[in-house]
Amino acid sequence: MDPSLKKVAEVWERETAIVEGMDISGPWNRMFGQRVIWDYSPDLIEEIAQLPGAESFAWCYQCGKCVPVCPVDVVGDYGPRKLYRRAQTGINLLDSPDLWLCTTCANCLRVCPKLVDMVQIMPAAREHAMLTGRAIPAELQEALENTAIYGNPLGQPARKREAWVKDAGVPVPILHQIQRPVEWLWWVECYPSYHPRGIDASIALARIFNALGLDFAILGREEKCAGDSQRLAGERGLFEMLAEENIRTLAKYEFRHIVVTDPHALNAFRKHYPKLGGQYDVWHYTTLLARELPKLQPLLTKSLPYRVTFHDPCYLGRHNGEYDAPRQLIQALPGVEFVEMLRCRENSYCCGGGGGGMWLDSFAAGHQRRRLSEERVLEAVSTGADTLVVCCPYEVSRFEDAAKSTGVEGRLRVRDIAELLAEAMGLIGEDAA
Amino acid sequence: MTIVVVMEQVPDVVEELAIAPSGTDLDRDAVSYVLNEYDDHALEEALLLAEASGDEVVAVGIDTTGELDQTLYTALAKGARRAIKLTGDFEGTWLSTRAAARLLVPVIQELGPRLVLTGVQAPDDLDGQLAPTLAALLGWPHASVVIGSELVDGVVQVRKELWGGITMTLELELPAVLGVQAARQAPRYVPISRVRQVMREASIETREVEAPDGLVPAVTTLRVPEQAGRAEILTGSPAEIADRIIELLRARGLL
Numbered sequence: 190m191d192p193s194l195k196k197v198a199e200v201w202e203r204e205t206a207i208v209e210g211m212d213i214s215g216p217w218n219r220m221f222g223q224r225v226i227w228d229y230s231p232d233l234i235e236e237i238a239q240l241p242g243a244e245s246f247a248w249c250y251q252c253g254k255c256v257p258v259c260p261v262d263v264v265g266d267y268g269p270r271k272l273y274r275r276a277q278t279g280i281n282l283l284d285s286p287d288l289w290l291c292t293t294c295a296n297c298l299r300v301c302p303k304l305v306d307m308v309q310i311m312p313a314a315r316e317h318a319m320l321t322g323r324a325i326p327a328e329l330q331e332a333l334e335n336t337a338i339y340g341n342p343l344g345q346p347a348r349k350r351e352a353w354v355k356d357a358g359v360p361v362p363i364l365h366q367i368q369r370p371v372e373w374l375w376w377v378e379c380y381p382s383y384h385p386r387g388i389d390a391s392i393a394l395a396r397i398f399n400a401l402g403l404d405f406a407i408l409g410r411e412e413k414c415a416g417d418s419q420r421l422a423g424e425r426g427l428f429e430m431l432a433e434e435n436i437r438t439l440a441k442y443e444f445r446h447i448v449v450t451d452p453h454a455l456n457a458f459r460k461h462y463p464k465l466g467g468q469y470d471v472w473h474y475t476t477l478l479a480r481e482l483p484k485l486q487p488l489l490t491k492s493l494p495y496r497v498t499f500h501d502p503c504y505l506g507r508h509n510g511e512y513d514a515p516r517q518l519i520q521a522l523p524g525v526e527f528v529e530m531l532r533c534r535e536n537s538y539c540c541g542g543g544g545g546g547m548w549l550d551s552f553a554a555g556h557q558r559r560r561l562s563e564e565r566v567l568e569a570v571s572t573g574a575d576t577l578v579v580c581c582p583y584e585v586s587r588f589e590d591a592a593k594s595t596g597v598e599g600r601l602r603v604r605d606i607a608e609l610l611a612e613a614m615g616l617i618g619e620d621a622a
Numbered sequence: 623m624t625i626v627v628v629m630e631q632v633p634d635v636v637e638e639l640a641i642a643p644s645g646t647d648l649d650r651d652a653v654s655y656v657l658n659e660y661d662d663h664a665l666e667e668a669l670l671l672a673e674a675s676g677d678e679v680v681a682v683g684i685d686t687t688g689e690l691d692q693t694l695y696t697a698l699a700k701g702a703r704r705a706i707k708l709t710g711d712f713e714g715t716w717l718s719t720r721a722a723a724r725l726l727v728p729v730i731q732e733l734g735p736r737l738v739l740t741g742v743q744a745p746d747d748l749d750g751q752l753a754p755t756l757a758a759l760l761g762w763p764h765a766s767v768v769i770g771s772e773l774v775d776g777v778v779q780v781r782k783e784l785w786g787g788i789t790m791t792l793e794l795e796l797p798a799v800l801g802v803q804a805a806r807q808a809p810r811y812v813p814i815s816r817v818r819q820v821m822r823e824a825s826i827e828t829r830e831v832e833a834p835d836g837l838v839p840a841v842t843t844l845r846v847p848e849q850a851g852r853a854e855i856l857t858g859s860p861a862e863i864a865d866r867i868i869e870l871l872r873a874r875g876l877l
């Protein structure tokens with residue numbers, strides 16, 4: 190025997206072991222001597238798990254299923270398993286850049302056997318970090334302050350929220366002007382009201398609504414950000430303030446349903462406004478247009494010679510279960526060839542904009558090999574598509590920037606579904622949007 | 623010990639400013655107000671000083687907008703211990719800096735702070751007179767354009783900006799008044815839930831004051847400046863833009 194080896198533990202083995210009538214004798218049934226299993230302090234895990242909503246952080250049993258599906262891990266070093274492990278080894282999530290990298294895309298939750306829920310853990314931990322006076326990334330602070338003052342994260346004047354309407358070329362009734370009940374209240378949201386590319390999609394959608402003869406109106410300057418991404422970024426108080434104001438505004442008008450441009454607003458209205466007293470029948474515009482397909486289809490007269498692929502927004506797909514409506518609309522487009530990306534539907538990749546990521550772009554980029562949006566446009570290009578179709582207002586600008594920074598700009602265009610539909614209906618030109 | 627921060631709300635210029643039909647005032651119904659950004663830095667600097675020294679920060683302001691509570695609650699949420707609001711019949715007037723200083727001095731004297739911090743300037747005090755006027759009325763030393771400060775052994779060491787990127791460090795005896803250009807670090811973020819909690823639990827002390835006679839300027843006309851020049855954005859390919867620039871320079875006899 191090798192003299193450098195020494196015997197460290199006695200191994201005891203029962204000759205026979207019968208448990209509840211079952212014979213489980215055998216070497217695999219050995220009992221080893223006692224070992225210390227708490228090599229690491231659970232304190233930092235407990236500090237998170239004691240926050241309301243963040244309890245499930247402590248449930249992780251380190252199986253590792255969440256890591257390969259985490260979009261942040263694909264371009265960095267992330268995932269709930271890793272955050273738990275880091276907390277075990279003494280890294281405080283509250284003081285780590287990790288606190289701001291999760292986009293709350295919910296892909297980990299989809300596969301986690303223990304239901305460790307980052308969608309609830311992250312906002313709770315972020316709020317706690319803010320309440321305990323920890324500094325937050327400057328870009329996020331600016332977006333939150335803007336939202337508190339102006340009702341939108343871009344810091345644009347509240348009064349200009351309805352300014353895009355004059356370029357729509359079709360009537361876009363505004364409730365404080367028309368003072369009559371409508372069937373559909375169109376919740377336009379911030380980026381579609383202020384961002385140039387968001388406005389392009391709003392104009393396209395306004396023209397489609399008009400072509401369909403939809404009885405709709407917007408709130409215009411009275412609308413404030415629905416606030417969901419601010420909530421997920423840790424600003425529950427700001428979210429509640431916005432929600433209370435929006436609920437008060439909505440109470441002034443008569444409408445049957447709300448149609449939203451933004452899946453994040455959809456999520457807020459469906460899941461969080463009811464808790465504050467705002468109960469509405471809320472539809473994403475793709476769901477509404479898919480329902481209107483019998484009326485829409487005959488209007489789609491222009492053939493579009495594009496090969497397109499589609500990015501599922503996390504807050505439309507995984508969070509709210511709508512995968513089919515956007516696909517039905519794309520497939521209704523004459524001339525269009527549709528290809529799926531490998532990561533699609535339930536396993537869709539994330540654009541990086543959710544959970545506050547929209548306002549952490551440079552911060553996150555400093556901790557990742559490439560942006561999530563860049564990873565995604567490269568995937569889109571790999572399908573041979575020339576057009577990446579989106580239906581969340583965060584995405585047009587994110588993906589267009591990513592296409593530029595990855596050098597695929599000339600090969601991939603980013604279009605909102607509304608823009609493609611309006612183009613096929615002859616309501617906008619190819620470049621008007 | 624106490625550090626007083628003097629805070630003021632100013633019209634928000636992100637929203638378009640409109641002139642009232644009277645032609646002598648802003649259309650106050652259409653104006654929204656924000657905290658003067660330099661006062662935000664003064665508050666941050668005061669909080670940093672207080673965190674190091676254990677002093678108590680008291681935020682003080684004159685409510686000329688009817689909305690000052692928001693600013694004072696935010697200051698409390700960020701860490702100020704007390705907030706005092708001076709109210710009076712200020713509607714439709716703009717207080718001159720001297721009038722504001724006169725109103726503030728009695729409160730400051732009552733609080734007996736060892737430091738008073740305020741923003742180096744404000745849209746209605748572009749020449750930065752508030753800090754020096756307060757100092758003059760109180761008979762205390764003063765420094766303006768302050769970009770950092772520290773309380774050491776019964777004096778305050780301040781860094782202030784001079785010109786051409788030169789900074790100077792000086793020592794002032796206490797009590798003193800500082801006009802703050804920038805805090806050592808960016809003003810902190812305070813979550814709205816904390817502000818709302820403070821609004822439920824804390825209260826703002828209110829003092830009735832009267833505007834001193836003769837120190838409220840009478841505005842005769844207020845108007846939007848006329849467009850003096852025009853900017854032209856050149857568009858096109860780099861070569862086209864270059865051609866256009868050469869053409870413009872030639873036209874002006876510069877080439």
Ligand code: SF4
Nearest residue numbers: 249252253255270301
């Ligand atoms: S899948 Fe769930 S239990 Fe498994 S490592 Fe990830 S968080 Fe932990």
Ligand code: SF4
Nearest residue numbers: 259291292294295297
């Ligand atoms: S929610 Fe998404 S980004 Fe966050 S840890 Fe889970 S998979 Fe990663």
